[in-house]
Amino acid sequence: MKCVRSPVSCYRGHRCFLQQLFAIDLNHDGKLDLLVGLNGNLGFEASGDDLIEVLGNGDGTFQTPTILLSHFGAVAVADVNNDGYPDLIQNRDPNGDFGQEGLLYQPGITVYLGSANGEFQQQPSYDLPGVTEPSFNPALVGDFNGDGIPDIAVRCWVTPPPAYLVEPRLVILQGVGDGTFIVTDHTYQLQAGSYPVVGLDFNGDGATDLVELTGLTSSFSTIPAAPAPALDIVLNSSPVLGNTGKATVALDLPATSSETVKLSASDPAIQLTASLNFSTGQQSQDFSFTLGSGFDPTHVFALYATLGTQTATTFGTKPNPNLKVGVTSQLSYPQNPQSTNVTVEPGETFEMFFGITSEGGYSGTFSSLQCSGLPAGAACSFSATSIPILPGGSGTVGVTISTSPTTPFGSQNVTVSGTDGFVTAAASFEMGIGDFSLSVNPTTIVVGPSGNFVATLSSTSTFGLNEPLSFVCNGLPTGAQCSATGLLYTSGPSTGLTFNYNQLAPKDYPFQIVGTADIVSHTVNAILQVGDFTASLDKTTATLSGGQSATFNVTLTSVNHYTSSITVLCQSPKGTVTCAVSPSPVTLNDDGTATVQLNITDTAAASGNRHAAWRSSSGGFFFACLALLCFGVVRCKARPLLTFIGITALATMISCGGSSGGGGGGPPPPQTINISVLAQAASTQSDNNNQKTIGPIVITLD
Numbered sequence: 288m289k290c291v292r293s294p295v296s297c298y299r300g301h302r303c304f305l306q307q308l309f310a311i312d313l314n315h316d317g318k319l320d321l322l323v324g325l326n327g328n329l330g331f332e333a334s335g336d337d338l339i340e341v342l343g344n345g346d347g348t349f350q351t352p353t354i355l356l357s358h359f360g361a362v363a364v365a366d367v368n369n370d371g372y373p374d375l376i377q378n379r380d381p382n383g384d385f386g387q388e389g390l391l392y393q394p395g396i397t398v399y400l401g402s403a404n405g406e407f408q409q410q411p412s413y414d415l416p417g418v419t420e421p422s423f424n425p426a427l428v429g430d431f432n433g434d435g436i437p438d439i440a441v442r443c444w445v446t447p448p449p450a451y452l453v454e455p456r457l458v459i460l461q462g463v464g465d466g467t468f469i470v471t472d473h474t475y476q477l478q479a480g481s482y483p484v485v486g487l488d489f490n491g492d493g494a495t496d497l498v499e500l501t502g503l504t505s506s507f508s509t510i511p512a513a514p515a516p517a518l519d520i521v522l523n524s525s526p527v528l529g530n531t532g533k534a535t536v537a538l539d540l541p542a543t544s545s546e547t548v549k550l551s552a553s554d555p556a557i558q559l560t561a562s563l564n565f566s567t568g569q570q571s572q573d574f575s576f577t578l579g580s581g582f583d584p585t586h587v588f589a590l591y592a593t594l595g596t597q598t599a600t601t602f603g604t605k606p607n608p609n610l611k612v613g614v615t616s617q618l619s620y621p622q623n624p625q626s627t628n629v630t631v632e633p634g635e636t637f638e639m640f641f642g643i644t645s646e647g648g649y650s651g652t653f654s655s656l657q658c659s660g661l662p663a664g665a666a667c668s669f670s671a672t673s674i675p676i677l678p679g680g681s682g683t684v685g686v687t688i689s690t691s692p693t694t695p696f697g698s699q700n701v702t703v704s705g706t707d708g709f710v711t712a713a714a715s716f717e718m719g720i721g722d723f724s725l726s727v728n729p730t731t732i733v734v735g736p737s738g739n740f741v742a743t744l745s746s747t748s749t750f751g752l753n754e755p756l757s758f759v760c761n762g763l764p765t766g767a768q769c770s771a772t773g774l775l776y777t778s779g780p781s782t783g784l785t786f787n788y789n790q791l792a793p794k795d796y797p798f799q800i801v802g803t804a805d806i807v808s809h810t811v812n813a814i815l816q817v818g819d820f821t822a823s824l825d826k827t828t829a830t831l832s833g834g835q836s837a838t839f840n841v842t843l844t845s846v847n848h849y850t851s852s853i854t855v856l857c858q859s860p861k862g863t864v865t866c867a868v869s870p871s872p873v874t875l876n877d878d879g880t881a882t883v884q885l886n887i888t889d890t891a892a893a894s895g896n897r898h899a900a901w902r903s904s905s906g907g908f909f910f911a912c913l914a915l916l917c918f919g920v921v922r923c924k925a926r927p928l929l930t931f932i933g934i935t936a937l938a939t940m941i942s943c944g945g946s947s948g949g950g951g952g953g954p955p956p957p958q959t960i961n962i963s964v965l966a967q968a969a970s971t972q973s974d975n976n977n978q979k980t981i982g983p984i985v986i987t988l989d
Contacts, residue, residue, distance in 0.1 A: 307425065309364055311373055313355075314405030318345035323352070324362040324425070336360045338375075356399070356407070361425035367437045368466035372401035376426045376439060380412035396426060396439055400466050413470055415443065415458055427485045429495030431512050436462040440497075442482065455481060459515070461540065472537040472570060473515045483510055515539045518548060520592040520599040523573065524651030524707045525678070526606040528613070530578045533708055534601060536563055536592045537571035546594065550574065553589035556581035563592075578605070612647030614676060616712035618686075618703060630719030630751040632807040633664075634692040641703045643674055643712045644681040651676055651707030656684065660701040662720055664691035667703070674705060688718070696720050698750050721752030723777035725802045725811045727784065733816045733848070735974025737789045741772065742813075745781040746802065753778040754804040762798035763815065766791055769800070777804045786815065793819040793847040818849030820875055822966040822979040830957075830987040831864075833891030839984060841883040843966060848877045851968040851977075855883040857984070859962045863891050864986055866962055872969070887962065889988055958988040 307324035314320065321341035338359035342350045356375075363376040380395040395414040399407035427440040439460040457475040460468035477483070483497035486509065490496065494512035501508055516539060523533040536548055542565040549562045559576035576590065584605035592599045606612040618627045619640045631637055643653055653674045658667035670685035686703055697720055704713035728743045746756060754777050760769035763786075772783035784800070796815040801808055821844045829837035841855050853875050857866040867886040875881050961983040968977040 307362060311364065313340060313373075314342060315372070315403060318343045321349060322355070322362070322364065324359065326361040326425075338362055363425040363428050363439075365428040365437055366401075367398060367428070367439075367462060368400060369436075369464065370401075372403065374401045374466065375399040375407055376428065378426055378441070380414055381409075382412065396441060396460055396468070398466060398468070410466060413460060413468060415441065415470065424482060424484075427483065427497070429485045429497075430493070431459055431495050432461060432514070433493035433512070436464040438462045438495075439468060440483075440485075442477065457483070469540055471515060471539050473519055473539045516599060517597045518592055518594050518599050520590060520601045522590070522601050522603050522650075524649070524709045526604040526612060526649065527578060528606060528709055531575060531709075532578070532603065533573055533575050534590055535571055535573050536599075538565060538569075538594070541568050541570040543567065548572075549591075549593040551591045551593070552576070553591075554582055554586070556583075557588060557590075559590070606647060606649075610647040612649050613710050614643050614649055614651075614653075614712050615646055616641065616643045616704075616714045618642075618714040618716050620716070627714075627716040628719070628751065629688075629716060630698075630721045630748075630753065631690060632722065632752065632754075632805060633690055633694045633696070633720055634807075635805050636687060636689040639686045639688065639703075639716070640683050641669075641674075641686050641705070641714065642681060642683040643676050643705070645676050645679050648678040649676070649710070650678045650680075651710060653682075653705035653707050653710075653712055656703075656705040658686070658688065658701055658703050660699055660715075660718075661688070662690070662694050662697065662699050662718070664694035665689065665718075676707075690720060694720050696722060696750060719750035719752065721748055721750035721777075722807065723748040723752055723756075723802075723804060723809065725756075725758075725800065725809045727800055727811050727813050730812070731814045731816050732786060733818065733973070734786070734788065734791075735849070735851075735968070735971075735977045736791050736793070736817060736819050737977065738971070738973045738975035739785055739787045740973040741783045741785050743781050744771070744775060744784040744800065744802075746775060746777050746779055748777040748779075751778070752804070756802045756804050758800055758802040760786075760798055760800055762796070764788075764791055764794075764796050767796075767815065775802075788815075788817075791817045793817050793849070795847065816848065818845070818847045819977070820845055820849050820851065820853065820966070820968065820979070822855075822981050824964065824981055824984065827982055828985045828987070829887065830989055831887070831889035832989045833889055836886055836888040837986070839885040839887065841885060841964065841966065841981065843873065843875050843881045843883065845875050845878050845880070849875065850877050851875055851974065853881070853883075853969070854967045855885070856965045856967065857885055857887075857962055857982075859887075859960055859986075861960050863988070864889055864960055864962070883966075885964070885984070887984065887986060889986075891988070960986045960988065962986060 309322040310319050311322055312319055313322060320343045323339035323341065325336045327336060336358055337354045338356040339352050340355035341352045344350065359377055361378050364373050365376065366372060367374045377397040377399065380397055395412045397412040398410045400410060401407055424442060428437055430436065431438045431440060441458045442455060443458060444455055455477045457477055459471045461471055462468055481499050483499040486496050486498040488495060489509055490511060492512070496512050497510040498507055499510065518536060518538050520534055520536050523535060544567055546565045547562050548565065550559055552559060556579035557576055558579055560574055563572045563574060565572065587602055587604050590601050590603065619642065620627050620629055621638065629637060653676060654672060656669045661667065665688060667686055667688045674682040674684050676682050699718055700715055701718045702713050702715045704711055723746050726745045732740055732742055734740050756775045756777055763769065767786060767788035769784055769786050772785055775782045794817055796817065798813055798815060800811045800813060823842050825840040831837060843853055852872045854872040855868050857868060859866055865888050869884050873881045873883050963980065964982040964984060966979045966981065968974060970976060
């Protein structure tokens with residue numbers, strides 16, 4: 288099996304900090320496959336960092352990649368149960384994801400045992416107490432105690448940033464040989480920049496040693512494997528603030544039989560029990576001690592725990608009376624870093640962080656984490672059961688507070704606290720259970736068939752609820768839609784709600800605006816009132832002689848409460864006919880009618896009678912024919928002159944279309960003119976380009 292790691296582009300286009308590539312026969316068909324491990328976000332996002340399987344065809348080509356296990360993170364591959372099939376080791380508890388958005392999760396180790404059919408079976412996770420931040424790197428697998436069974440080592444920290452800069456630890460999970468492990472108690476403190484990787488047995492003692500790079504140099508160093516101490520002892524809090532303290536004795540491995548640990552102190556004024564009895568399977572016990580009246584508070588004291596030939600020691604002091612010693616605590620709300628006051632809706636869940644900081648070198652492990660003052664139906668949970676605080680350090684735990692749909696509206700002071708048995712760390716915030724109401728102005732949106740309209744959408748909230756609103760408009764007709772012109776919060780300010788529509792039929796369209804803030808929605812009812820008008824002519828034809836006029840009436844009718852100023856336009860294609868409109872424009876009232884008069888006049892009389900013009904043109908034509916007749920006289924020689932003139936004149940007049948009428952011409956043929964009529968409403972944003980074409984009016988000129 289080969290492994291290559293490099294920061295390159297990840298599957299599905301994602302960028303990642305770490306990519307792992309293993310060449311291994313995953314489905315046991317004798318062909319090498321690829322296993323790609325992604326760990327770009329350490330699991331701090333609710334998706335991504337998938338474990339990708341790429342099955343090989345055996346000829347150097349591969350099948351389409353598929354997700355073997357989603358949201359997996361960094362992976363270690365080893366046969367931990369000695370069945371000949373590779374197993375997978377994950378750097379967290381996948382069932383311990385904490386928080387709605389996947390921002391937090393339970394650190395730990397999860398083993399997936401491989402099988403002959405190429406599938407992997409998830410085993411119970413090993414959660415690591417006190418570990419709040421995992422590593423980008425995968426778990427380390429090796430035989431660290433030299434018993435021939437694979438073990439797991441995890442680089443982690445007992446406190447989150449910034450304290451981890453000085454407190455990275457190596458936790459060992461000792462293998463049993465069947466794919467199960469025992470979490471050992473003793474942790475190994477590493478240097479701040481130490482990132483060891485699995486090595487080999489460099490010194491020949493049968494145990495796996497580690498290799499690490501030295502800082503940012505090209506040098507490296509080894510960390511030889513060594514037997515773990517049989518037990519540890521640690522003060523639960525330090526310095527001792529009163530006259531009573533507590534300490535914990537922990538065996539590196541659970542007792543395999545009944546064992547006795549002897550206790551003693553460096554100062555005879557310290558009163559404590561002489562021994563602790565561990566039963567089979569037991570790994571740790573607490574005990575209390577008292578600083579008697581003869582204790583010298585200016586001296587450092589030691590407590591001893593002895594098992595067989597091994598003795599563990601812890602040191603303690605009394606605090607300097609001139610120093611402030613203890614802890615401070617604080618709450619932070621990621622969605623509003625400037626304030627810890629939180630208002631949510633009934634049934635909503637939110638996340639906060641509870642932090643504890645050492646003062647005066649105080650250290651302790653704070654547990655019994657709880658929330659007090661919660662409203663009815665609300666509960667809280669924590670991402671870890673305890674917060675270890677090192678001298679001068681700090682620790683943080685995630686807090687998820689959930690409410691129920693029946694949680695009453697109101698505001699209450701909530702306190703988050705924890706204790707190490709001697710000091711209580713507590714911080715409070717104002718928790719509101721609020722609601723919001725939605726309104727739109729106007730509720731009846733009066734528009735024309737086409738255009739756009741901007742209404743005002745407003746929201747008011749109770750008990751400080753301030754969440755972004757999303758909304759939709761339900762029930763709008765086809766051809767209409769709504770959109771916001773700005774971002775709206777439950778607490779305001781108001782924003783514009785733009786309606787766009789095109790060629791809607793005149794009608795009232797009831798619809799609903801639904802605003803949603805997280806899990807709660809409210810609806811406001813409104814009406815899109817589409818109005819329009821109709822235009823009609825009382826007649827469409829007339830016959831006019833020169834100088835005559837005809838009157839036409841255009842009736843405008845409001846449909847569905849339509850109002851507007853309407854201009855009627857008419858135009859003749861001939862200059863001999865004019866069209867006068869009165870009144871122009873005209874006001875069309877709600878559900879009313881208006882009449883516009885069109886006066887169409889034949890203006891031929893102003894420039895001479897159309898018949899006279901026709902006769903004049905006919906006389907000219909006659910004289911043209913007479914010229915042709917004279918030309919014929921000149922050319923004629925074979926007949927008598929008068930006979931020729933008479934015959935030629937008659938023939939010429941006939942051929943030229945002459946007639947016996949006076950002046951040589953009759954009445955002109957009738958002409959028709961089409962006059963277009965347009966009714967145009969005043970153009971506004973909400974009633975755009977609304978016009979009606981009627982007619983045409985057909986005028987016959989006699």
